[in-house]
Amino acid sequence: NAGVTQTPKFQVLKTGQSMTLQCAQDMNHEYMSWYRQDPGMGLRLIHYSVGAGITDQGEVPNGYNVSRSTTEDFPLRLLSAAPSQTSVYFCASTGGSYNEQFFGPGTRLTVL
Amino acid sequence: AQSVTQLDSQVPVFEEAPVELRCNYSSSVSVYLFWYVQYPNQGLQLLLKYLSGSTLVKGINGFEAEFNKSQTSFHLRKPSVHISDTAEYFCAVSGVGGFKTIFGAGTRLFVKA
Numbered sequence: 001n002a003g004v005t006q007t008p009k010f011q012v013l014k015t016g017q018s019m020t021l022q023c024a025q026d027m028n029h030e031y032m033s034w035y036r037q038d039p040g041m042g043l044r045l046i047h048y049s050v051g052a053g054i055t056d057q058g059e060v061p062n063g064y065n066v067s068r069s070t071t072e073d074f075p076l077r078l079l080s081a082a083p084s085q086t087s088v089y090f091c092a093s094t095g096g097s098y099n100e101q102f103f104g105p106g107t108r109l110t111v112l
Numbered sequence: 113a114q115s116v117t118q119l120d121s122q123v124p125v126f127e128e129a130p131v132e133l134r135c136n137y138s139s140s141v142s143v144y145l146f147w148y149v150q151y152p153n154q155g156l157q158l159l160l161k162y163l164s165g166s167t168l169v170k171g172i173n174g175f176e177a178e179f180n181k182s183q184t185s186f187h188l189r190k191p192s193v194h195i196s197d198t199a200e201y202f203c204a205v206s207g208v209g210g211f212k213t214i215f216g217a218g219t220r221l222f223v224k225a
Binding site: 004031033035040041042043044045048050058090092094099100101103104105106 | 118121144146148154155156157158161202204206210211212213214215216217218
């Protein structure tokens, strides 16, 4: 039982490049989320999904796309990277009846 | 809608001293409350949670938190901290029946020898 896995751990992009951050969970959780973490701002919700085929925007969705074709996978796509997207990105899945979240180890992204 | 305010961005404390990290929340519905801890260069992990019942909740590593409905607070406490408690602590709230979780900005706890 690996929990929530994220790849890559580190990534450097140039402005304008696109890429996909991968997230997978093996706990059969329906609800998954993507957050970005910036100093002094806590975690901000980018996008979330309540099940396969269903996604919705969070607090800071601009510049990001998501899809949820399976229960296990929830990739985050950066369409055209900007320096403002330099951040640490966390994927989480929510399980049980009480909304406990399980976090991946994070992806540290730098956009030059 | 819910919101969370962590009242201290940084808390320095000496080893073996007590500590309190403060958290206030607002919500128009019943909530679940959480404290998560993030050690350097790691993801977040659950420290403790309040769902219902007793207002004093005990978590891992000797931490506890008290839910105060009238003051809409959920402060985290530990009677004697260790160097290894140095980390960032996040208070979070989730509406009962919903899935969205709102996080506070975090409190960085520094434990000094």
